[in-house]
Amino acid sequence: METLRAVKGMNDLFEDELATWRRVEEAARRTCSAFGYGEIRTPILEETALFVRGVGEETDIVTKEMYAFADGDKSVCLRPENTAGVVRAMVEHGKLPADADERVFYVGPMFRRERPQKGRYRQFHQLGAEALGFSSASVDVEMMAMIAAFLDALGVTGVKLLVNTLGDAAERGPYADALRAYFGQHEAELSEDSKRRLTTNVLRILDSKDPKDRALAQGAPRTLDHLGDASRAHFDAVTNGLARLGIPFVVEPTLVRGLDYYTRTVFEVVAEAGLGAQNTVAAGGRYDGLVQTLGGRPTPAVGFAAGIERLVLLLQDAGKAANATGPELYLIGADDDGRASAERLAYGLRRRGVRVEIDHRGRSVKAQMRGADRSAARFTMVLGSREIAGGAADLKRMAGGDVSRVALDVDALDVAMKGIA
Numbered sequence: 001m002e003t004l005r006a007v008k009g010m011n012d013l014f015e016d017e018l019a020t021w022r023r024v025e026e027a028a029r030r031t032c033s034a035f036g037y038g039e040i041r042t043p044i045l046e047e048t049a050l051f052v053r054g055v056g057e058e059t060d061i062v063t064k065e066m067y068a069f070a071d072g073d074k075s076v077c078l079r080p081e082n083t084a085g086v087v088r089a090m091v092e093h094g095k096l097p098a099d100a101d102e103r104v105f106y107v108g109p110m111f112r113r114e115r116p117q118k119g120r121y122r123q124f125h126q127l128g129a130e131a132l133g134f135s136s137a138s139v140d141v142e143m144m145a146m147i148a149a150f151l152d153a154l155g156v157t158g159v160k161l162l163v164n165t166l167g168d169a170a171e172r173g174p175y176a177d178a179l180r181a182y183f184g185q186h187e188a189e190l191s192e193d194s195k196r197r198l199t200t201n202v203l204r205i206l207d208s209k210d211p212k213d214r215a216l217a218q219g220a221p222r223t224l225d226h227l228g229d230a231s232r233a234h235f236d237a238v239t240n241g242l243a244r245l246g247i248p249f250v251v252e253p254t255l256v257r258g259l260d261y262y263t264r265t266v267f268e269v270v271a272e273a274g275l276g277a278q279n280t281v282a283a284g285g286r287y288d289g290l291v292q293t294l295g296g297r298p299t300p301a302v303g304f305a306a307g308i309e310r311l312v313l314l315l316q317d318a319g320k321a322a323n324a325t326g327p328e329l330y331l332i333g334a335d336d337d338g339r340a341s342a343e344r345l346a347y348g349l350r351r352r353g354v355r356v357e358i359d360h361r362g363r364s365v366k367a368q369m370r371g372a373d374r375s376a377a378r379f380t381m382v383l384g385s386r387e388i389a390g391g392a393a394d395l396k397r398m399a400g401g402d403v404s405r406v407a408l409d410v411d412a413l414d415v416a417m418k419g420i421a
């Protein structure tokens with residue numbers, strides 16, 4: 001029969017890798033909670049219109065990457081990102097009345113129909129956070145500090161934080177004009193996509209991954225030269241705030257990000273090596289207009305998202321992947337009485353959360369020993385009629401081989417294992 005395969009660009013994940021995934025997710029949860037962010041979970045399926053309106057009609061995500069299909073008379077899609085969904089949920093549930101603020105984080109799968117390659121998949125996972133209702137630059141700084149603390153807790157090194165400002169919506173128009181004039185002079189050298197962007201969404205050219213576009217972008221006009229006083233002061237407050245906290249950063253004047261909703265501060269954390277062109281591990285920025293665009297009151301906001309697959313790749317490359325751990329104890333049954341006793345003790349210990357293995361295949365003592373070895377158990381214990389009659393057995397520490405006599409009782413075993421380093 002024809003074998004069935006996973007959908008292209010979508011990965012199966014197994015325990016050996018998931019140990020590192022969990023470490024990433026746990027570090028994110030701990031750090032976000034320390035910074036005052038509560039969790040939010042929103043549906044994976046949303047109305048397509050949410051992203052067309054939220055992310056922007058001329059973005060790569062909306063023009064070519066969405067998994068959309070008809071659901072009755074509506075078009076729905078698998079979410080390509082989560083900021084729009086979070087904002088929709090906040091507005092829908094009335095969480096953003098005047099002067100309200102909300103800080104939330106999320107972890108979950110996103111879907112984009114991109115060309116799969118290392119660090120780029122069609123189902124991938126993001127962890128991210130949104131702070132809604134704050135206009136102060138100190139919240140932009142706090143969000144970057146949260147990312148720095150998270151990466152630190154994980155032990156990720158060799159990354160740098162890039163920051164830029166896009167100015168506000170009013171400054172965007174004249175800046176776009178300046179970009180159009182500049183790229184217009186170089187139209188023949190642009191990629192086909194960017195020729196189109198010249199009329200549809202000129203800022204997107206700065207975010208292009210095409211080498212020709214990237215070379216031209218280096219000489220393009222800079223947002224920094226098109227800022228009004230308020231945006232300039234905001235950006236200065238961001239860079240000063242980062243410096244005050246001792247968070248290293250580089251101002252990157254051509255950084256724009258691939259989503260239309262950003263205003264003012266934008267930032268990226270990029271890996272200096274190892275991920276090739278997929279080197280952005282986290283990215284975000286301020287989006288003061290999005291809540292209103294999605295039908296809410298005007299509410300300033302800032303957020304970020306990080307790609308879990310890329311963080312895991314970085315940890316693996318740096319030799320920092322979590323090792324799969326073995327059981328605490330492998331109980332070996334030497335005969336029928338021993339097996340029965342092993343089952344009973346295992347049940348008691350497992351109910352306390354101690355990881356215990358037993359044999360289910362009627363194997364010989366020698367084969368069970370090999371099984372214990374292969375499982376990398378910390379302790380083993382052989383149980384047979386003799387031990388049961390005596391009410392005690394030898395608890396053997398696998399590393400070192402030292403042995404202690406322990407009563408065949410759940411409490412005694414638990415205490416003994418905890419007492420041995």
Ligand code: ATP
Pocket residue numbers: 081112114119120121122123124125126257258277278279280281282283284305306307308309310
């Ligand atoms: P890139 O420039 O790499 O395409 P992006 O600008 O599309 O990234 P965002 O939409 O800002 O990325 O998403 C934030 C993060 O999510 C990225 O920095 C990256 O770590 C991760 N990410 C985005 N798309 C993918 C994907 N297809 N596969 C794996 N991770 C992804």
Ligand code: MG
Pocket residue numbers: 258
């Ligand atoms: Mg992308």
